[in-house]
Amino acid sequence: MASREKTENIRNKIIEAADNLLYHKGYNLMSFSDIADASGIPRGNLNYHFKTKDEVLSAVIDYRVEKMGDMLQDWQANIPTALERLKRFAKIPVNEIENVRRYGCPMGSLNTELGKVQPDLKSLSRMQFDVFREWLIEQFKMLVSDQKAKEFAMHLLVRTQGLATMTHVYNDSSLLVREVEKIYSWLESQEYE
Amino acid sequence: MASREKTENIRNKIIEAADNLLYHKGYNLMSFSDIADASGIPRGNLNYHFKTKDEVLSAVIDYRVEKMGDMLQDWQANIPTALERLKRFAKIPVNEIENVRRYGCPMGSLNTELGKVQPDLKSLSRMQFDVFREWLIEQFKMLVSDQKAKEFAMHLLVRTQGLATMTHVYNDSSLLVREVEKIYSWLESQEYE
DNA sequence: GTCTATATGAAGATAGAC
DNA sequence: GTCTATCTTCATATAGAC
Numbered sequence: 001m002a003s004r005e006k007t008e009n010i011r012n013k014i015i016e017a018a019d020n021l022l023y024h025k026g027y028n029l030m031s032f033s034d035i036a037d038a039s040g041i042p043r044g045n046l047n048y049h050f051k052t053k054d055e056v057l058s059a060v061i062d063y064r065v066e067k068m069g070d071m072l073q074d075w076q077a078n079i080p081t082a083l084e085r086l087k088r089f090a091k092i093p094v095n096e097i098e099n100v101r102r103y104g105c106p107m108g109s110l111n112t113e114l115g116k117v118q119p120d121l122k123s124l125s126r127m128q129f130d131v132f133r134e135w136l137i138e139q140f141k142m143l144v145s146d147q148k149a150k151e152f153a154m155h156l157l158v159r160t161q162g163l164a165t166m167t168h169v170y171n172d173s174s175l176l177v178r179e180v181e182k183i184y185s186w187l188e189s190q191e192y193e
Numbered sequence: 194m195a196s197r198e199k200t201e202n203i204r205n206k207i208i209e210a211a212d213n214l215l216y217h218k219g220y221n222l223m224s225f226s227d228i229a230d231a232s233g234i235p236r237g238n239l240n241y242h243f244k245t246k247d248e249v250l251s252a253v254i255d256y257r258v259e260k261m262g263d264m265l266q267d268w269q270a271n272i273p274t275a276l277e278r279l280k281r282f283a284k285i286p287v288n289e290i291e292n293v294r295r296y297g298c299p300m301g302s303l304n305t306e307l308g309k310v311q312p313d314l315k316s317l318s319r320m321q322f323d324v325f326r327e328w329l330i331e332q333f334k335m336l337v338s339d340q341k342a343k344e345f346a347m348h349l350l351v352r353t354q355g356l357a358t359m360t361h362v363y364n365d366s367s368l369l370v371r372e373v374e375k376i377y378s379w380l381e382s383q384e385y386e
Numbered sequence: 387g388t389c390t391a392t393a394t395g396a397a398g399a400t401a402g403a404c
Numbered sequence: 405g406t407c408t409a410t411c412t413t414c415a416t417a418t419a420g421a422c
Contacts, residue, residue, distance in 0.1 A: 003405075006405090007405075010405095010406095024309060024310070025309055025310050026221075026306065026309050026310070028219075028221045028222060029221060029309075029310060031396080031397060031398085032397080032398070032399090033396090033397085041406095042406080042407055042408085043407085043408090044400095044406085044407050044408060044409080045405085045406055045407055045408095047398085047399065047400075048405070048406070048407085051399080051400095052398080052399075053397095053398070053399095103308070103309055104305055104308060104309070108305070108358050108362075109305045109306075109309070111358070111361070111362045112297055112301070112302045112305045112306070112358060112361065113219065113302075113305070113306055115296070115297060115361050115362065116217060116218055116219050116222075116296055116297070116302070117217070117218050117219070117222060126362055126363070129362055129363075151371065154359060154368055154371075155372070155375070157355075157359055158352065158355035158356050158358075158359045158368075158372055159351065159352065159355050160355070161354070161355040161358040161359055162350075162351035162352050162353070162354040162355025162356070162358070163351050163355070165301050165304070165305060165351075165354040165355070165358060166347060166350055166351045166354055168304070168305065168308050169301075169304045169308070169319055169322055170319070170322075175347055175351075178344065178347075179348070179351055182348070199387090200387075203387095203388095224414085224415065224416085225415080225416070225417090226414090226415085235388080235389055235390085236389085236390090237388085237389050237390060237391080237418095238387085238388055238389055238390095240416085240417065240418075241387070241388070241389085244417080244418095245416080245417080246416070246417095387422105388421105388422080389420105389421090389422080390419105390420090390421080390422095391418100391419090391420090391421095392417100392418080392419080392420100393416105393417085393418070393419085394415100394416085394417080394418095395414105395415085395416085395417100396413105396414090396415080396416100397412100397413085397414080397415085398411105398412090398413085398414105399410105399411085399412085399413100400409100400410080400411070400412095401408105401409090401410080401411090402407105402408095402409090402410105403406105403407090403408080403409095404405105404406080404407080404408095
């Protein structure tokens with residue numbers, strides 16, 4: 001149906017606008033008016049598509065999770081070795097360097113904001129990390145024991161989050177580059193069975 | 194003067210209550226009413242001591258910076274070697290493990306929240322990091338070249354922030370312990386001149 | 387200096403016209 | 405389905421009595 005398709009388009013416009021605002025302003029400072037302005041959808045009409053702000057967040061998380069899943073599948077298909085795939089992961093912040101400098105990590109900063117006092121929304125937000133975490137474990141499993149794979153996957157997430165946070169604190173993209181190089185060295189130096 | 198002393202006491206009560214709320218709820222969700230309830234100071238009276246919410250934040254940051262500076266001075270006086278002092282720093286999250294699990298790092302989470310869209314408040318909040326950063330550089334300077342000292346100081350901050358963020362995301366204190374042990378190994382393995 | 391009462395504004399959410 | 409107008413709530417901040 002054409003009308004249903006149109007509704008879907010509107011929904012997607014809203015989600016994409018909210019996705020950016022969430023990254024650039026954070027959840028608590030993102031208002032429906034902001035979304036209306038950014039998406040071009042009239043203020044009141046938003047509430048037809050999403051009754052509450054929580055529902056908007058939920059839709060954005062689903063959207064992000066799907067997009068990231070697709071990306072990881074693509075890497076799985078097109079990057080030959082696990083080590084190279086891990087390096088590809090570690091490179092994400094370099095590709096997003098200007099955004100990281102200005103806004104931090106979109107997943108980490110959202111979790112940090114919601115984790116304090118909005119536990120339901122935090123659980124939603126954590127799903128973003130689960131996607132990467134499970135994929136990283138699979139990659140490391142091709143290189144080390146299952147036990148070590150879990151540990152290394154978390155360690156990689158720790159270092160990525162840390163560099164994003166500190167790059168943001170000090171507005172310093174050279175720090176980001178240096179820390180990613182350190183991660184590369186670490187990945188290459190592991191004694192894989 | 195007794196009355197002036199009393200005013201100071203009230204100010205300090207407000208600051209300490211706001212310090213906790215800022216950590217537990219974040220800046221944007223912390224209201225004057227929250228501070229009034231937590232400190233026992235009547236709602237309206239707060240605005241005599243602090244005209245705006247920004248002023249409260251500023252006072253809390255000053256308070257934190259002073260407290261942390263005292264702590265670092267104490268370490269400097271009472272812990273004999275630079276390596277031991279660095280390990281003492283790395284141990285902070287272990288001592289605060291329950292808080293980190295529930296609320297993340299008080300400095301990192303505040304910077305992340307304010308950094309997106311409140312640049313003036315972000316500058317204030319970054320002062321917390323400056324205290325540690327400068328102290329860490331001094332410690333590393335006793336062990337490596339000046340250039341390396343800056344790099345290592347930031348690297349230590351990166352790893353500390355990363356472990357705090359991920360411990361918070363997954364509510365997982367065993368991750369925190371494991372990552373601090375890794376930092377210990379790293380500190381001990383450096384080839385110092 | 388302390389506190390009450392209130393002004394003011396902005397947000398999320400809803401009712402109902404088209 | 406779309407959108408306007410509005411209700412309600414809650415925040416910061418202020419005016420002014422005590």
